[in-house]
Amino acid sequence: MQLAVNILVLGSIYALIACGYVLIYRVSRVLNLAHGELMMLGAYLVLATASLFNGHPRMALAAAVLLSLLTGGLVYIFLMRKMTGEMVLAAILTTVALGILVRGIVILIWSAQQQYPAQALGVSNPSLVLFGGARISLWSAVLVATTFVVYGALFVFLRFGRWGMRMRAAGQNPLLAAQRGINLHGVYALAWSLSTLTGALAGILMALDSGLTGSMPVIGLKAFPAALVGGLDSFAGALIGALIVAGAEVLLIYYVDPLLSDVVPFLVLIAILIVRPWGLFGTREELDRV
């Protein structure tokens, strides 16, 4: 039972991160390689808001989430907007540079020390006992719930929301969408905001659970195979890909060798790419675009 809980928690971490990759890719074809760094920045923002709203953890968390949303929009407006119309590769390289910049800023402001946002907020992280004797920490449980809420909300937003439909249209045919009067810059800015928000939620909840260091972006990269396994343009694929990668990782740690955990996501990715290069739920057409 504990193994199932472990898979669910790790899968939720990967899924929450992976949906940020998918959001931006679906809309603009750009692979955001700074997603891990933006996720980390969101977690560090909690430290800033915790001191600003001392004694009000909910307000501090809400402020950090809103700041993350704003950060994503600003990244688009001041950086990625300039890449519109340029080669996709140039935009991807810009995200690499952005990642380096964010890592440097974080070290300069908060230093390389291990930080504990939960301590800064004054909140605890008790262990909850589930059926079958399995245990989960409070913030891990919140992370699992958040992942399902985020995916549900994205489904509703993209299927029924006005801006969601515009995002889908822009993703399918930007030229036609623009000719129909859709504000492409607005759509792209929204995609960057939402992507940064989901990444920040993952970063914040992981940091509340087990602390925060400058190495968090590496975890962001480990979630990337989950998005590729599911198919880069599919949210359902990201969710299922994350569970497959997490399942393989947790089971191999337990039954084979813990050292395999670092390579498992990439082994699963290679296996899927051999059989189905566009991912489990991705579209073949998208592969050509990559």
Added chain:
Amino acid sequence: MINRFLLGGLTVCAIALPAAAQDAYLVGVTAALTGPPASTYAPAVDALRIYIDRVNAAGGVNGKQIKLMIEDDGAQPSKAAANTKKLITQDNVVLMVNASLSSTYAPVIAESKSANVPLLFASGVCPQSVYPPADPLQFCTTGYASQFDSRATLDFVKATAKGPIKMGFSAMAIPLSRGEMDYAMELSKKMDIDPVGQEIIPPSTADYTPFATKLKDAGPNWVYSWAPWVTQVRTLEALRKLGWQDDYIAWGHLEAEAELARLKDGKFYVVNSNALFQEKQPIHQEIEAAASKASSKFPAQTMTEGWIGGMAIEAALKGAGWPADPAKLRAAMENLKIDTKGLRGGPIEWTKNNHFRTRLYYRIYKWDGDKIARVQDWKTYEVK
């Protein structure tokens, strides 16, 4: 005419600038200022910088300033090798300092050997090559040392535990941490301690619970971890989340003092070779004042290793005289006694054969109700 004048001026500057730079002791540092284990090394390097700045402000060593040239290697071996090559061949440093993960040691040692420049390990674990018979070029001030730490830890566990001991081990997936846990497992068998499991955890892990689950299911009543702090403490926290309530012992890195107070876990022991700041010795107050004056981002409690590294560099340069070259410095370092002023249980002594120390001192602390308590005072181990 003007062009010739400018060209002449630039030539004079080009000749004069390196000469001016040579008017100081040049010390190169490659350090993990970023990357997964940076929380252990960055404060030490900041302390080293603050210490050297104080020495320079007080007139330097032998009337000369010390110039620290610090390069970040992100705990990556390739970057550490490039840093060392640059510092030795381009900047002509007389001493190299490594303050990084053990995986960077091999390339840094190779570069230092090829140029015959002495290498000081300060805040990174002491490699076996500084133990007797020591490599002529390598020296170490760091408080933690492979094999000796495990010996001291298992001696304490054996003396403290009531009843049979089933021990689990937790390491980070880096060479020295893994090697140390292998050594500790072998040693535990000789000490009538039953090793029941070992977890080797990669540096960047999203969730430690899957590793802790396997460790817990092995059924230990003690767990020992000798790894960078992040691995030690996250393994402990993951075990506690899973409901494991037995004793956990780990190496007391720079973060230990603040972390004991954060965790308030009465069954979490840390093995230390540095006195904690709660001892409030004059040297601790001196470090606190210096850190505050320098507006360091790091708490003073995390600065002991870097401070001791600074003490060693100052003493070594003093012994080498001026002008110093790597050979003179090495000769000075081979016969050095560094007074740690109470930061350790005794002085650090280097001899021709022993570039580690002749005696090791260990204290053990844990959280006790509302404060950190010493559960074992300085225990001495001879290094032969």
